[in-house]
Amino acid sequence: MNRMMNVNRFHFLCLVAAIFSTYSYAEFDDGLAAYKRQDYQTALQEWRPLANQGDASAQNYLGLMYRDGLGVTQNDGEALIWFRKSANQGNAYGQNKLGLMHHNGRGVIKNNVEALKWFRKAAAQGYAPAQFSIGYMYEGGRGVAQSDKQAFAWYRKAADQGDAAAQYCLGRMYAEGRVVMRNDAEAENWYRKAADQGHSGAQSSLKEMGESKALTNLRETAEQGDPAAQYALGQAYYWGKGVPRNIAETKKWYRKAAEQGNVQAQKKLGFIYGTVSPQDHFEEEKWWRKAAEQGDSEAQFYLGTMYRYENTGVVANYSEAMRWFRKAAEQGHPEAQLQIQQLQNRIK
Incomplete structure (x- = not known):
């Protein structure tokens, strides 16, 4: 009899948890919809209770709102608190944002070693922006010994997932012949992938590559004696x-x-x-x-x-x-x- 009562109690608790979980997801989605339409007050009303209850995603978004002053008075210290709460629960977005706060010295003394620690935690979960950040840290020797080889490897991980910044940096490394042999075709390939996502640096690099190719062709024609090409050169x-x-x-x-x-x-x-x-x-x-x-x-x-x-x-x-x-x-x-x-x- 007691065993039957325990089983029923367990099922009841599971049902209650499922119901509350459903409500939490609905509230989070309502907050996200409000956030996307820039109704930040409604987003805040939906997310703050969830964040206080320990929802890591809501905590991350609350950190974003404080960091950027969306619906609240801008406050890096408060942003740092919420990013840390989210990060400590293993949320990759929160971990990456916490790393950026440490890297940029917002709400905390700048510390690239600490930043890199959080970037690695997020990258271990496959989060592409964090993988890019690690590549960036290695390329500049920020909080770690400088290594183009490591930078290239991390940029590649992020680029393969479609991260535009990483695709641009990978293209630049191919263009400059760093770690790999210079390869203009590969450089153009990665620049184009980033440019298609609106990356302005990649768009400028593609334009420069196009001008460089055109100039090379123009010079060859001019050297062959074509007067129009000579004038253009x-x-x-x-x-x-x-x-x-x-x-x-x-x-x-x-x-x-x-x-x-x-x-x-x-x-x-x-x-x-x-x-x-x-x-x-x-x-x-x-x-x-x-x-x-x-x-x-x-x-x-x-x-x-x-x-x-x-x-x-x-x-x-x-x-x-x-x-x-x-x-x-x-x-x-x-x-x-x-x-x-x-x-x-x-x-x-």
């Missing part, structure tokens, strides 16, 4: 796009293109020799003339300007100036007609 050096700005290299590639009759390169050489120190007005006039003789109205106008004014490196010659202004005006150059009128008035 000169532009890259002039503006510092993908390469350090270098006027000597700019002139070199513009000249190669200009000598093959590229009008744009001829004009750019004329401009550079006339404005960039050291100036060379002989070269300036030479290249503006070559472009002008090919019928370029801008070059015709600038050549006319050189002959129109004193101290431009050539002897002033109104007749020569008028000739080039007229050629430019015939093609609709807006300032050339004004120069013609001014010259005609001056000659009178």
